[in-house]
Amino acid sequence: DTAVSQTPKYLVTQMGNDKSIKCEQNLGHDTMYWYKQDSKKFLKIMFSYNNKELIINETVPNRFSPKSPDKAHLNLHINSLELGDSAVYFCASSHRQGGQPQHFGDGTRLSIL
Amino acid sequence: EDQVTQSPEALRLQEGESSSLNCSYTVSGLRGLFWYRQDPGKGPEFLFTLYSAGEEKEKERLKATLTKKESFLHITAPKPEDSATYLCAVQGYNFNKFYFGSGTKLNVKP
Numbered sequence: 769d770t771a772v773s774q775t776p777k778y779l780v781t782q783m784g785n786d787k788s789i790k791c792e793q794n795l796g797h798d799t800m801y802w803y804k805q806d807s808k809k810f811l812k813i814m815f816s817y818n819n820k821e822l823i824i825n826e827t828v829p830n831r832f833s834p835k836s837p838d839k840a841h842l843n844l845h846i847n848s849l850e851l852g853d854s855a856v857y858f859c860a861s862s863h864r865q866g867g868q869p870q871h872f873g874d875g876t877r878l879s880i881l
Numbered sequence: 882e883d884q885v886t887q888s889p890e891a892l893r894l895q896e897g898e899s900s901s902l903n904c905s906y907t908v909s910g911l912r913g914l915f916w917y918r919q920d921p922g923k924g925p926e927f928l929f930t931l932y933s934a935g936e937e938k939e940k941e942r943l944k945a946t947l948t949k950k951e952s953f954l955h956i957t958a959p960k961p962e963d964s965a966t967y968l969c970a971v972q973g974y975n976f977n978k979f980y981f982g983s984g985t986k987l988n989v990k991p
Contacts, residue, residue, distance in 0.1 A: 811968065
């Protein structure tokens with residue numbers, strides 16, 4: 769069983785489009801995260817939700833809007849995609865807020881044409 | 882500002898050739914330092930957590946150590962299956978945030 773699963777794995781789209789990435793965890797964790805991994809491999813936190821409540825929003829453009837319908841799901845919607853949005857986006861979860869370790873999904877590679 | 886720097890960026894070893902990866906950090910109030918392994922096309926996989934200077938953790942051919950300013954991941958007699966990118970991360974006073982380094986890409990040749 770996959771602990772943290774993301775869909776889709778690859779996303780190729782045109783500049784200006786709107787797209788969503790879905791994430792689900794079956795670990796029973798309370799906290800979920802979105803990270804962006806750029807071409808230099810830095811993983812930077814974007815958002816964190818604890819029991820469906822937003823607790824971290826790291827200077828991310830308003831075009832990015834996370835949504836957590838329940839504590840097992842955290843989706844990421846991106847409006848008006850730009851070239852600079854090309855990256856790999858990882859979803860992660862942890863048992864509780866600030867809990868360790870974090871469990872990661874396998875990432876969604878977003879390519880903007 | 883909390884920061885993590887890893888070196889070298891890339892490391893090529895022959896099978897059986899032991900070496901160390903470095904993770905230097907600056908953080909306000911270290912709560913934990915973490916090592917992850919990342920294979921191509923996969924998410925980071927947790928290896929170790931270290932909490933205080935002097936602590937050591939071991940798993941098979943890997944041993945992680947921690948000082949007040951840096952951590953080392955020692956790889957003893959590596960095998961080709963150890964090839965991966967190794968990421969270091971820290972959690973500081975703001976326990977909701979984890980800061981990652983850019984990783985060391987290890988390639989072990991048979």
